[in-house]
Amino acid sequence: MRWTLDKIDWDAFDPSKVDTETMEAVKAASLVEANAPDYVSYLCNVFQDSSEIQDDIRQWGREEAQHGEALAKWARMADPEFDFDTAFQRFRVIQGIDTGAIESVRGSRAGEMIARCVVESGTSSFYTAIKDATEEPCLRQLATYIAADEFAHYRLFYESFKKYEGELPSVFRRIMIAVGRVNEADDDELSGAFYCANYSEASDVPYERKKFADAYQKRAFMLYRRQHTDRLISMVAKAGGLKPQGKLVRMACAFAWRFFAFKQRQLMRSAV
Ligand SMILES: [Fe+2]
Ligand SMILES: [Fe+2]
Numbered sequence: 001m002r003w004t005l006d007k008i009d010w011d012a013f014d015p016s017k018v019d020t021e022t023m024e025a026v027k028a029a030s031l032v033e034a035n036a037p038d039y040v041s042y043l044c045n046v047f048q049d050s051s052e053i054q055d056d057i058r059q060w061g062r063e064e065a066q067h068g069e070a071l072a073k074w075a076r077m078a079d080p081e082f083d084f085d086t087a088f089q090r091f092r093v094i095q096g097i098d099t100g101a102i103e104s105v106r107g108s109r110a111g112e113m114i115a116r117c118v119v120e121s122g123t124s125s126f127y128t129a130i131k132d133a134t135e136e137p138c139l140r141q142l143a144t145y146i147a148a149d150e151f152a153h154y155r156l157f158y159e160s161f162k163k164y165e166g167e168l169p170s171v172f173r174r175i176m177i178a179v180g181r182v183n184e185a186d187d188d189e190l191s192g193a194f195y196c197a198n199y200s201e202a203s204d205v206p207y208e209r210k211k212f213a214d215a216y217q218k219r220a221f222m223l224y225r226r227q228h229t230d231r232l233i234s235m236v237a238k239a240g241g242l243k244p245q246g247k248l249v250r251m252a253c254a255f256a257w258r259f260f261a262f263k264q265r266q267l268m269r270s271a272v
Pocket of ligand 1: 033063064067123146150
């Protein structure tokens with residue numbers, strides 16, 4: 001492990017610096033991160049051909065689980081009523097993954113690695129955005145450690161992808177897989193996590209995918225600045241086989257920032 005929970009100066013926690021909307025997003029993130037063991041089972045099935053990659057995946061899973069543990073600890077300090085265990089059990093009912101699958105849902109092992117790179121691009125930019133936005137000292141430390149892990153995960157999957165590159169020679173298909181995975185960002189995983197983390201059963205509020213996907217997105221998107229979307233797009237583009245400094249990617253960065261700014265204005269008006 002590059003770090004452990006005792007590296008965080010928890011005594012520095014300052015409740016007056018907690019932003020409620022960021023806290024709600026962090027609570028949701030703690031559930032998603034804690035769900036890593038299911039992905040370890042799935043990925044170990046997909047990469048049965050390589051014990052080396054399976055070892056890397058198990059270590060990756062331990063690091064993701066630690067992210068969940070650390071974020072849950074911070075969330076409980078910020079909101080002592082946050083019942084992580086109950087929220088996590090409810091989340092697992094909404095978001096189950098097929099741990100018995102032996103083939104990648106992306107159609108190939110190379111495609112699976114690209115999808116993993118996209119996820120790590122998202123988490124890397126998300127925690128960097130939290131680190132840059134929050135004034136709460138513990139969360140800033142925590143987000144710094146986690147963002148570094150997520151970037152290391154991206155590199156791990158990117159290097160592993162190269163071993164399977166021959167399975168997916170077409171840049172167009174790589175990009176389609178990357179874009180497809182970006183589009184899944186509003187599936188049940190994030191909306192379900194947001195709902196379970198922030199609405200208890202006693203609240204009597206029913207689950208609505210679109211409503212809580214928007215609620216999560218609103219809190220996450222508000223944290224992003226141009227440097228964070230540039231980083232996100234460059235990492236995704238590289239995984240798709242494009243040159244991160246190329247003209248096409250620079251255009252995509254400018255477009256992505258305009259899209260984020262538009263979504264920020266639109267989501268600001270949403271009620272949840
Ligand atoms: Fe993580
Ligand atoms: Fe990660």
